[in-house]
Amino acid sequence: QHAKITCTSRYVPENAVSNHQLSTMMDTSDEWISSRTGIRSRNIVINENTSDLCIKVAGKLLEKSGIKAQDLDFILVATMTPDYGTPSVACLVQGKISATNAFAFDISAACSGFVYALSMGEKLIRTGKKLGMIIGGETLSKVLDWNDRSTAVLFGDGAAGVLLEASDEEHFISEKLQSDGQRGKSLTSGYIENQSPFYTGTAESSGYLQMAGRDIYDFSLNDVTNNIREIVEDDVDYLLLHQANKRIIEKISKKLNVPREKFLTNMEHNGNTSAASIPLLLDESVESGVLQLGSKQKIVLTGYGGGLTWGSILMTL
Numbered sequence: 001q002h003a004k005i006t007c008t009s010r011y012v013p014e015n016a017v018s019n020h021q022l023s024t025m026m027d028t029s030d031e032w033i034s035s036r037t038g039i040r041s042r043n044i045v046i047n048e049n050t051s052d053l054c055i056k057v058a059g060k061l062l063e064k065s066g067i068k069a070q071d072l073d074f075i076l077v078a079t080m081t082p083d084y085g086t087p088s089v090a091c092l093v094q095g096k097i098s099a100t101n102a103f104a105f106d107i108s109a110a111c112s113g114f115v116y117a118l119s120m121g122e123k124l125i126r127t128g129k130k131l132g133m134i135i136g137g138e139t140l141s142k143v144l145d146w147n148d149r150s151t152a153v154l155f156g157d158g159a160a161g162v163l164l165e166a167s168d169e170e171h172f173i174s175e176k177l178q179s180d181g182q183r184g185k186s187l188t189s190g191y192i193e194n195q196s197p198f199y200t201g202t203a204e205s206s207g208y209l210q211m212a213g214r215d216i217y218d219f220s221l222n223d224v225t226n227n228i229r230e231i232v233e234d235d236v237d238y239l240l241l242h243q244a245n246k247r248i249i250e251k252i253s254k255k256l257n258v259p260r261e262k263f264l265t266n267m268e269h270n271g272n273t274s275a276a277s278i279p280l281l282l283d284e285s286v287e288s289g290v291l292q293l294g295s296k297q298k299i300v301l302t303g304y305g306g307g308l309t310w311g312s313i314l315m316t317l
């Protein structure tokens with residue numbers, strides 16, 4: 001049987017932080033941020049953690065769809081900012097909504113996380129599962145170095161997700177997931193220091209998010225463009241890329257010779273929300289009517305970022 005996205009939902013923290021507000025906290029400006037990234041505002045948690053955001057999304061998916069939590073077979077959460085090493089955010093969600101028949105685990109693939117998780121969910125449906133929940137959620141604000149203006153202004157918090165159901169209709173057409181650990185140190189975050197009395201080494205990295213911006217920019221322009229080119233043979237209606245930077249999306253659209261207006265964007269009010277960025281864009285586009293579930297619109301979802309990881313899924317809604 002095939003898999004079909006039957007519901008989308010999202011949740012972002014109430015605390016919207018404008019570029020101007022950041023300019024009162026560090027040496028930056030609205031002009032610099034918006035011209036270089038396309039970001040004008042982002043939402044930053046005050047007391048919530050990643051599981052809180054994902055639990056909100058799960059509750060909204062249940063409410064919107066009318067499905068019962070105990071009908072869920074699995075819950076996958078893509079995140080690079082979990083509350084704990086264990087329990088997983090997915091298990092915290094599962095517990096909170098009492099999805100007693102669902103197995104649950106997190107997927108760590110940074111900004112490709114939602115695409116990786118959606119791909120894995122589709123395989124679970126194809127091999128017999130009936131109903132799953134797939135959420136991308138992050139509280140990146142807790143791992144940012146707020147004294148480093150080169151990264152602190154880029155990222156935001158949020159969560160969004162989908163219900164994936166068994167269907168007679170074929171929606172998933174093709175995919176290509178890729179990784180390159182040899183370039184993994186270009187974007188790191190959340191290093192956990194060993195504190196045992198036997199440990200004599202030294203911490204190789206800080207817990208803060210650190211990014212070699214130029215290297216990630218070039219990776220995105222080259223490897224990601226090639227991945228999309230391989231997946232998209234002929235025409236698509238829309239492309240939903242990870243919302244990292246407006247300029248990179250413009251450059252990729254030129255390299256692919258695909259009209260810029262086919263690339264949906266929302267980094268302007270969310271910032272870069274890593275694994276949450278694609279499902280946030282998907283739900284906002286469904287809510288605005290640009291995308292319609294069941295419309296047969298042909299879309300590409302493309303994630304790219306830490307790992308390094310990147311990957312695309314070509315599907316119809």
Ligand SMILES: O=C(O)C1CCN(c2ccc(-c3cc(CO)ccc3Cl)cn2)CC1
Nearest residue numbers: 036111213216217220244245248272304305
């Ligand atoms: O000087 C400038 O213009 C600066 C140059 C550096 N910038 C960057 C660099 C890299 C990213 C980025 C991050 C991820 C991880 O989610 C994935 C993909 C990308 Cl392309 C975002 N911004 C900001 C503007």
